[in-house]
Amino acid sequence: MPDLWPIELGPVICVVGARPNFMKIAPILRAFAANRPVIPTLLVHTGQHYDHEMNDKLFEDLRLPLPDINLGVGSGSHAVQTAEVMRRFEPVLDDKKPSCVLVVGDVNSTLACTLVAVKKGIPVAHVEAGLRSNDRSMPEEINRILTDQIADLLYTTERSAADNLLREGICLERVRFVGNVMIDSLLNNREFARSPADSIRATGANPEIIEGASGYGVVTMHRPSNVDEPEVLTSLLKVLREISTSIPLVFALHPRTKANIERFGLAEHIDAERMIMLPPQGYLEMLGLMAGARIVLTDSGGLQEETTALGVPCLTMRENTERPITVEQGTNTMVGRDVVTIRHHAAETLSGRGKSGRIPELWDGHTAERIAADLSEWLLSRHGNQVH
Helix, strand or coil: CCCCCCHHHCCEEEEECCHHHHHHHHHHHHHHHHCCCCCCEEEEECCCCCCHHHHHHHHHHCCCCCCCEECCCCCCCHHHHHHHHHHHHHHHHHHHCCCEEEEECCCHHHHHHHHHHHHCCCCEEEEEECCCCCCCCCHHHHHHHHHHHHCCEEEECCCHHHHHHHHCCCCHHHEEECCCHHHHHHHHHHHHCCCHHHHHHHCCCCHHHHHCCCCCEEECCCCHHHHCCHHHHHHHHHHHHHHHCCCCEEEECCHHHHHHHHHCCCHHHCCCCCEEEECCCCHHHHHHHHHHCCEEEECCHHHHHHHHHHCCCEEECCCCCCCCHHHHCCCEEECCCCHHHHHHHHHHHHHHHCCCCCCCCCCCCCHHHHHHHHHHHHHHHHHCCCCC
């Protein structure tokens, strides 16, 4: 292994596009810097999701360097957003001549940057490959499938992901089981997590309600299938209000959900005495809230993983999950949108019969190091350096 990265090999471009990407890329950048040889990187933010206040706070919380390049794409339909990322990313590749493009997760930027790089003959590494919900109505599922088909290296979070890829005709020589880089971020930042009371107090709410003997639960809900139809959103708010009579709930309110509650006139279903409605929370605030909770109710993919790592029972309000290991081994229970099922499992959990689960294989905080070592060896071998 050479002491220095060959200049002619070029940097690795790491792409982020939306909030969940940042938690995945932060430990990877640190691992690349600690690798021997150091892997030079360029951080490209596509600007797919961008909120100045939350974005800056997230970089600070995760101790991330500011992006080297921000494409400033902004919002739009899936087609417009994907096309705009492609249009703005291509000149970056022409200018920087990277050795590889590394993409994470399943957002539109993941697929868009992969398409541009592959068509220009630049290798692509996909972190969090092989996850499948088997629900093609989810845009993220399409992004996952297509990215995995054309990327060169596929880094997986769980062993079952290889089975998904094999069924899709993908050669397993491209697949590396390395563990879950989201858990690297969680373990790296656990000591910095904000206290739940401080997070609530910072928004002007009274934290006394969560300091009682019953503890508290955490709620997040943002998927269109849950919040865009008034009947569905009404039924979910009603069952959450019912659960709040047993345990106070801290609701980190997504802008989409907040807007629809107002648009559909559903504020009456929120008990202000038992349901604390917070604005979107930073990473360290959410980490503190989850770590201290007795139960989490969510439709988020990332929270299914994080609650499993924290040992906190999670009820996922979706009909499917691309993270089955959190159900098979972790603390996650799929409850869909059926209020009877949600009510039953919430009662079971609060009576002490919730899932305890265990930490899945290689969710140990060292995934990014394994990615750095493997990618470095692969790229140097391609470049003609003999690796011993």
